[in-house]
Amino acid sequence: MTADEARALLEMIAAGNEQALNRFYQDHSSRVYNFAYKRLSDAVDAAEVLNQVMMDVWRNAGRFEGRSKVTTWLLGIAHHKVIDVLRKRGRNPGEALPEDPEDEHTPTAIDLLLRAQDAEHVRTCLERLSDNHRQVVHMVFFEELPYSEIAQIMDCPEGTVKTRMFHAKQCLKQCLSKLLKH
Amino acid sequence: MPWYVNGTLSDSEKTEVERHIGQCEQCRAEIEMLQIIHDVAKQSIEQAPPAELGWKRLARDIKKEKPSIGKRAWLRPALAAAIAVIILQSGLLAFFITKPDTVQPLGRAEPGVVLQLRFAPQTREQDMRKLLQKIDADFISGPGALDIYRVRVNVDEDDQAAINKIIQQLVHNRTMIRHVALEY
Numbered sequence: 001m002t003a004d005e006a007r008a009l010l011e012m013i014a015a016g017n018e019q020a021l022n023r024f025y026q027d028h029s030s031r032v033y034n035f036a037y038k039r040l041s042d043a044v045d046a047a048e049v050l051n052q053v054m055m056d057v058w059r060n061a062g063r064f065e066g067r068s069k070v071t072t073w074l075l076g077i078a079h080h081k082v083i084d085v086l087r088k089r090g091r092n093p094g095e096a097l098p099e100d101p102e103d104e105h106t107p108t109a110i111d112l113l114l115r116a117q118d119a120e121h122v123r124t125c126l127e128r129l130s131d132n133h134r135q136v137v138h139m140v141f142f143e144e145l146p147y148s149e150i151a152q153i154m155d156c157p158e159g160t161v162k163t164r165m166f167h168a169k170q171c172l173k174q175c176l177s178k179l180l181k182h
Numbered sequence: 183m184p185w186y187v188n189g190t191l192s193d194s195e196k197t198e199v200e201r202h203i204g205q206c207e208q209c210r211a212e213i214e215m216l217q218i219i220h221d222v223a224k225q226s227i228e229q230a231p232p233a234e235l236g237w238k239r240l241a242r243d244i245k246k247e248k249p250s251i252g253k254r255a256w257l258r259p260a261l262a263a264a265i266a267v268i269i270l271q272s273g274l275l276a277f278f279i280t281k282p283d284t285v286q287p288l289g290r291a292e293p294g295v296v297l298q299l300r301f302a303p304q305t306r307e308q309d310m311r312k313l314l315q316k317i318d319a320d321f322i323s324g325p326g327a328l329d330i331y332r333v334r335v336n337v338d339e340d341d342q343a344a345i346n347k348i349i350q351q352l353v354h355n356r357t358m359i360r361h362v363a364l365e366y
Contacts, residue, residue, distance in 0.1 A: 018244065025237055033231035047232045054240050059247075062325075122222040141223035146190035165184050172219065 001027045006070035014062035025054055031071065031143075032078050038138040039082050039131045049081045056081075068152055072145075075153045086131075125175035133168035140165055183209070187216045294334045295345055296322065299352070300361035301331070313358060317348050332365065 001009075006027075012020035029050055036049035056077050064073055129137065139150045147165075151158045185191050186199045203209045232239075297319070301310055310331075314320060317335055324331030337344045345364070352362045 018241065021240075021244075022237060025240060029231040029233070029236060030228060034228050037229045043229070046229070047236060050231060050236060051240055051243065055243060058240075058244055119218075119222050119225075122219055123226070126219070126223065126226070137219070137223060140184045140188055141220040142226065144188040144190065147185055169184070169216070173215075 003069055007064075007066060010057075010061045010064050010070065013058060014064075021054070021058055024057065028071070028074060029054070032074060035075055035078050035135075035138070035143075036082050036085075039135045040085060041131070045085050049078060049085060052081045053078045069149070072149045072152050075139075075143075076155065079153050079155065121176055121179050122172075124179065125172050128175055129168060129171060132164060133171055136161065136164045137168050137172075183212055184216055184220075187213060187220050293339070294319075294336045295339050296365040297333050297335060297349070297352075298361065298363045298365055299324075299331045299333055299359060300329050302358055302360055305358050309358060313352075313355070317351060330361070 006024075009020045009024045013024060032053050033046050033050045037043065037046040040046055040049070053074065057074070064070070068076075126134065126137065136150065139145045139153070140147075145153075147158050147161045150161045154161065183199065186196060191199065203213060314333060318337070319333045319335040322332040322334050335345075335348055337348065339345075349362055349364070352359050
């Protein structure tokens, strides 16, 4: 679906067109669901977020002003719904700030490069990342979003996005290094 | 560098990165490593969302919602032209009924009077509903393009004193209400 098609669908949804919402749901549900799942690691919670996000789209489609892409707007809504779920779980979303990589020598990329070519090791380390780190890596490498859009989605400064990705990268390096020592 | 790998840097940023990695072996290795991570992330198996079941649940929840809240079908030029809108900012008074003989009724099918309200941006929906309960009113539709809600107040449309009292209540609620107008 092109950006123009998505915007046209939103206008139809704003006018109360349920078929347009259905089409929108079909086209975007996987993206929203996986975005939530990466952070929550729970299918039921991710499905709940998806439902809430689409209800918000139904109610507020008319408020989309076109200043960002439709997907950015949509994932921004999803981000806040995920925060709500984390709050209900009793986790302070503030704790989800990136953990600092362990205070030890972080291996260089040169050291790791050969080992990183084993995809299985990389996959294991990606799965072991904290929720926050996993989410930013998902947005950078799976969604392939620019840092400015990620900042809009996460409602934080661009510097925070870059810092979070930097820490995620450091944690990945340390994980790879440990895996390969064993 | 991650954004160099995912291809979203601007041309100038890309040039800067390429100039640097041309001179830095460590950074070239970093780019290669990030490329591998990117490739693995792209291949990661997507979780399947609750497709048909998810849609049925959503369709059901939509039907439970009040039919016209969130829709802007009411905002039509002919109706907009028939509506007297007064912008209520701080220091301005709301509009009161003083000359009923100048009113051109639109022929409402249901009893009561219709007000147009605009709430302060931070007002929560539960607070809106509490306020409406207080004045014995219900949402008809909204928010429209100007964030205007239409509400029907359960009051005798010939009881000017009661209508004025309700409007006064709303006008004085400056925390929540930014605009009040009586719809004719």
